[in-house]
Amino acid sequence: xxxxxxxxxxxxxxxxxxxxxxxxxxxxxxxxxxxxxxxxxxxxxxxxxxxxxxxxxxxxxxxxxxxxxxxxxxxxxxxxxxxxxxxxxxxxxxxxxxxxxxxxxxxxxxxxxxxxxxxxxxxxxxxxxxxxxxxxxxxxxxxxxxxxxxxxxxxxxxxxxxxxxxxxxxxxxxxxxxxxxxxxxxxxxxxxxxxxxxxxxxxxxxxxxxxxxxxxxxxxxxxxxxxxxxxxxxxxxxxxxxxxxxxxxxxxxxxxxxxxxxxxxxxxxxxxxxxxxxxxxxxxxxxxxxxxxxxxxxxxxxxxxxxxxxxxxx
Amino acid sequence: xxxxxxxxxxxxxxxxxxxxxxxxxxxxxxxxxxxxxxxxxxxxxxxxxxxxxxxxxxxxxxxxxxxxxxxxxxxxxxxxxxxxxxxxxxxxxxxxxxxxxxxxxxxxxxxxxxxxxxxxxxxxxxxxxxxxxxxxxxxxxxxxxxxxxxxxxxxxxxxxxxxxxxxxxxxxxxxxxxxxxxxxxxxxxxxxxxxxxxxxxxxxxxxxxxxxxxxxxxxxxxxxxxxxxxxxxxxxxxxxxxxxxxxxxxxxxxxxxxxxxxxxxxxxxxxxxxxxxxxxxxxxxxxxxxxxxxxxxxxxxxxxxxxxxxxxxx
Numbered sequence: 001x002x003x004x005x006x007x008x009x010x011x012x013x014x015x016x017x018x019x020x021x022x023x024x025x026x027x028x029x030x031x032x033x034x035x036x037x038x039x040x041x042x043x044x045x046x047x048x049x050x051x052x053x054x055x056x057x058x059x060x061x062x063x064x065x066x067x068x069x070x071x072x073x074x075x076x077x078x079x080x081x082x083x084x085x086x087x088x089x090x091x092x093x094x095x096x097x098x099x100x101x102x103x104x105x106x107x108x109x110x111x112x113x114x115x116x117x118x119x120x121x122x123x124x125x126x127x128x129x130x131x132x133x134x135x136x137x138x139x140x141x142x143x144x145x146x147x148x149x150x151x152x153x154x155x156x157x158x159x160x161x162x163x164x165x166x167x168x169x170x171x172x173x174x175x176x177x178x179x180x181x182x183x184x185x186x187x188x189x190x191x192x193x194x195x196x197x198x199x200x201x202x203x204x205x206x207x208x209x210x211x212x213x214x215x216x217x218x219x220x221x222x223x224x225x226x227x228x229x230x231x232x233x234x235x236x237x238x239x240x241x242x243x244x245x246x247x248x249x250x251x252x253x254x255x256x257x258x259x260x261x262x263x264x265x266x267x268x269x270x271x272x273x274x275x276x277x278x279x280x281x282x283x284x285x286x287x288x289x290x291x292x293x294x295x296x297x298x299x300x301x302x303x304x305x306x307x308x309x310x311x312x313x314x
Numbered sequence: 315x316x317x318x319x320x321x322x323x324x325x326x327x328x329x330x331x332x333x334x335x336x337x338x339x340x341x342x343x344x345x346x347x348x349x350x351x352x353x354x355x356x357x358x359x360x361x362x363x364x365x366x367x368x369x370x371x372x373x374x375x376x377x378x379x380x381x382x383x384x385x386x387x388x389x390x391x392x393x394x395x396x397x398x399x400x401x402x403x404x405x406x407x408x409x410x411x412x413x414x415x416x417x418x419x420x421x422x423x424x425x426x427x428x429x430x431x432x433x434x435x436x437x438x439x440x441x442x443x444x445x446x447x448x449x450x451x452x453x454x455x456x457x458x459x460x461x462x463x464x465x466x467x468x469x470x471x472x473x474x475x476x477x478x479x480x481x482x483x484x485x486x487x488x489x490x491x492x493x494x495x496x497x498x499x500x501x502x503x504x505x506x507x508x509x510x511x512x513x514x515x516x517x518x519x520x521x522x523x524x525x526x527x528x529x530x531x532x533x534x535x536x537x538x539x540x541x542x543x544x545x546x547x548x549x550x551x552x553x554x555x556x557x558x559x560x561x562x563x564x565x566x567x568x569x570x571x572x573x574x575x576x577x578x579x580x581x582x583x584x585x586x587x588x589x590x591x592x593x594x595x596x597x598x599x600x601x602x603x604x605x606x607x608x609x610x611x612x613x614x615x616x617x618x619x620x621x622x623x624x625x626x627x628x
Contacts, residue, residue, distance in 0.1 A: 016555070142536045143553065150536035177535040183523045186576055190536045193514050194546070197537075199574045200510035201546045209497045216545020221491040222456045222464035222504045223511075224545070227538030229613035230606075231530020232508070232515045237594045238610060239457065241330070242603050245594035249587050257582040260513045262500055268571040273563050280551045280559035289556050292544075296552060299543035299624050306620040310613050 006031050006069075010079050012100070013089035014041050017117050017145055019048040021087055024146035026066040027056040028174045033071050035079035041072055051290075055147055055297040076100070077107040084109075085170055087139070089117045097126045105130035113166050115139040119191060122184055123156035134160040137167040139178070140188055147300050149177040152188045203264025205279070206272055212279035228303060320345050320383075324393050326414070327403035328355050331431050331459055333362040335401055338460040340380040341370040342488045348386050349393035355386055365604075369461055369611040390414070391421040398423075399484055401453070403431045411440045419444035427480050429453040433505060436498055437470035448474040451481040453492070454502055461614050463491040466502045517578020519593070520586055526593035542617060 009025050011018050014036040022045055025032045034041055049066060073079035080086050086108060090100055097118070104114060105127070114136045116126060127133025138154035145151075151171045155164045164180060171178040181188060187195070201219075205212050226235055233245065240248030249256075266272060284292065323339050325332050328350040336359055339346045348355055363380060387393035394400050400422060404414055411432065418428060419441070428450045430440060441447025452468035459465075465485045469478045478494060485492040495502060501509070515533075519526050540549055547559065554562030563570075580586060598606065 142540070148536055148539060150532060152532070177531065179524065179528050179532055179535075181523055182525075183521065185518070185521065185523050187573065189518050189524055189529070190532050192518065192577065193511055193533065194537050195570070195573050196510045196514035196577050197507055197541075198546050198550070198570070199577070200507050204499070204503050204506065205547075207497065207499065209495055209499045210493065210503055211496075212547045214493050215503070216548050217491065218464060218466070218493055218503050219507065219541050219545040220543065221493075222462055223508050224538065224541030224543075225462060225614055225617060226456070227511075227533050228542035228617060229534065229538075230610050231533040231538070232512050233519075233526045233590070233594055234530050234598060234606070234610075236512070237598055238603070238606055244591075244598070244603070246591045249591060253582050253587045256509070256512070259501065259509050260579070263506065263510050263513070265574070268567050273567045276547070277558075277560045277563060280547055284548060284551055284558070289552065289558070292548070292552055295624075296544050296548075298627075299621055300539055302620045302624050303539060303542060303617050306616045307613055310609075310616050 007084040008033060008082065009085040009087060010035055010073075010083040011087050011089065012036075012076070012079070014038055014044055015089060016143060017141060018087075018089040019045065020052065020141070020143070020145040020147075021089065021117070022070075023049055023052040023056060024174055024176075026069060027053075027146070029069075030174070031069045031071075033073050033079055033083065035073055035076055037074055041074070045070070045072075052144070052146055052297075055144075055301045076103055080104050080108045080112070082109065083112055085113045085115065087115045087117065092118060092120055094121055094125060097121060098129050101127050101133070101136060102129035105132065111135075113137070113163060113170060115167060115170075117141055117145075120187060122154065123159050125156075127156070127158065133158050135163045137163050139167055139171060141176070142190065144297065145176075147297050147304075149175065149304070150190060151176045151178045152190060153178045153180040154184065154188060155180070156184070199266065200263055202268070202272065202276070203266045205276065206266045207264070211283075212276060213283035216283075229307070321398040322347060322396065323399040323401060324349055324387075324397035325401050325403065326350075326390070326393070328352055328358055329403060330457060331455060332401075332403040333359065334366065334455070334457070334459040334461075335403065335431075336384075337363055337366040337370060338488055338490075340383060341367075341460070343383075344488070345383045346385075347393055347397065348384070349388065349390055350386070351388055355388070359384070359386075365608075366458070366460055366611075369458075369615045390417055394418050394422045394426070396423065397426055399427045399429065401429045401431065406432060406434055408435055408439060411435060412443050415441050415447070415450060416443035419446065425449075427451070427477060427484060429481060429484075431455055431459075434501060436468065437473050439470075441470070441472065447472050449477045451477050453481055453485060455490070456504065458611065459490075461611050461618075463489065463618070464504060465490045465492045466504060467492045467494040468498065468502060469494070470498070513580065514577055516582070516586065516590070517580045519590065520580045521578070525597075526590060527597035530597075543621070 008031040010033045011021050012035045116138050119140050123136045127136040140152040142148035168178045201215050236248050237245040322345040324347045325335050326349045430452050437450045441450040454466040456462035467481050482492045515529050550562050551559040
């Protein structure tokens with residue numbers, strides 16, 4: 001890609017994820033072209049930039065200075081024609097994405113890097129109608145992508161290793177932490193882990209061991225705090241004391257599997273769903289969505305800055 | 315309990331958890347009596363206090379000022395005789411704990427609050443040989459208890475509601491976040507959640523989707539960061555946008571159960587255990603246990619201070 005001139009990134013879709021990418025890329029000095037069929041896209045983007053600017057990890061970015069690097073192009077072909085990087089954020093619909101990527105393939109430069117934010121689909125499937133899908137790579141972010149650093153990078157059989165390397169370089173350049181999955185797997189890694197925790201969370205609330213709000217407090221005040229600093233394996237490596245994971249697994253290894261058999265298998269029936277909704281609205285209903293999102297993002301941004309400071313001292 | 319004079323807490327056991335409690339209680343101005351049969355207990359405690367002092371959430375506590383509130387009494391009966399609160403941290407062995415609590419019951423004041431740090435046993439079982447186990451309450455901390463705020467409070471059928479209320483008041487007074495479980499359950503709540511996430515973590519590493527070190531990075535840079543700020547239910551309540559958990563479960567509710575069926579069920583066989591140990595030692599073996607623990611605790615303490623600052627601004 002171009003080392004000299006400023007890179008242009010075309011962001012397709014102005015939903016939650018697309019808007020987060022726009023803010024992040026502008027915050028990192030890139031030119032951004034928004035492709036959305038919404039007539040009010042400029043207003044929506046403007047509002048999002050004002051909302052997100054304080055939470056950009058770099059901090060000081062002023063949304064007003066963004067405007068000379070931001071443009072709107074509702075025509076997909078023109079929007080991607082001279083882009084260096086294209087980031088697709090359309091709804092999770094294979095048919096729709098196949099059509100999108102077919103059109104992108106015909107209009108984009110041959111050396112453009114084509115990224116998809118999909119959380120479930122693979123590059124080979126999405127690019128099935130492209131003449132050449134070797135430069136299509138999944139870059140699955142977490143919401144909101146301008147705050148949460150992880151990007152799961154997923155290649156297909158037809159993806160070129162160069163495109164994967166460029167995707168890693170691109171996400172790193174905008175302050176993200178790309179992890180390349182070594183094998184395709186349904187729902188990728190982080191959402192599977194999230195799903196496993198949610199399953200036991202639903203079980204504990206459904207059984208009446210704790211309320212929904214208490215479950216959230218259990219997590220934030222123990223394992224959430226822990227996993228923000230050390231992952232599960234490093235946590236247990238330290239749990240083994242001087243002997244590390246060797247000692248910890250030596251003592252508990254076989255017992256783990258027995259413990260797993262005792263984990264809950266809650267049904268997601270209507271009664272369970274209605275009870276969870278009622279508890280969530282009782283616990284969190286007195287604050288607006290915007291207020292809760294601002295609190296979450298302020299806390300996550302503060303944690304990221306603090307961790308960067310602590311690491312810099314080492 | 316005594317509102318006027320300084321409370322005396324007897325900490326039984328000078329292992330990792332016991333030492334963390336000693337540091338926390340001293341940091342909060344309590345008198346602490348350590349009951350340990352180790353001849354070198356004073357040296358072990360002194361070393362721990364020097365190591366832990368910078369990570370006490372209150373920050374400035376100087377271990378030197380602790381000494382006039384710290385004493386050692388190797389005889390169990392004398393150690394608990396006039397204590398206001400007794401905190402037991404013996405190994406997880408029911409027979410051993412039953413004998414301990416029988417002796418404690420005979421020697422302690424009738425109004426003493428008796429707490430156990432057990433992660434697996436219930437008060438009724440542990441107190442089976444006491445004439446009266448109504449004041450025995452489980453207060454299960456996370457490691458290290460002077461850093462991680464959660465304490466799971468668990469009552470038995472014979473535990474008095476007053477003792478539970480006093481346990482909550484006591485843990486709150488030393489800056490912890492006590493959550494009272496509403497029902498007994500094997501392994502309590504947080505360790506079950508931890509176990510569920512570990513199971514899928516082992517699956518992803520065993521399948522070769524990511525390495526052990528990459529798995530840890532996936533967690534710290536996405537869901538760990540998220541769960542340090544909002545629990546799983548609040549996270550999905552916000553994932554539903556303006557519609558909250560109602561919209562999120564309305565869209566995905568039934569699909570969740572199908573997703574759970576696809577989660578991994580890895581065997582914890584010798585090959586898996588040896589592979590995990592080898593990967594952990596490759597990833598983390600170049601740093602000492604002390605170094606890694608200091609990094610973890612420095613990060614966790616920094617996050618807790620940052621979150622307190624952000625919350626204070628709201």
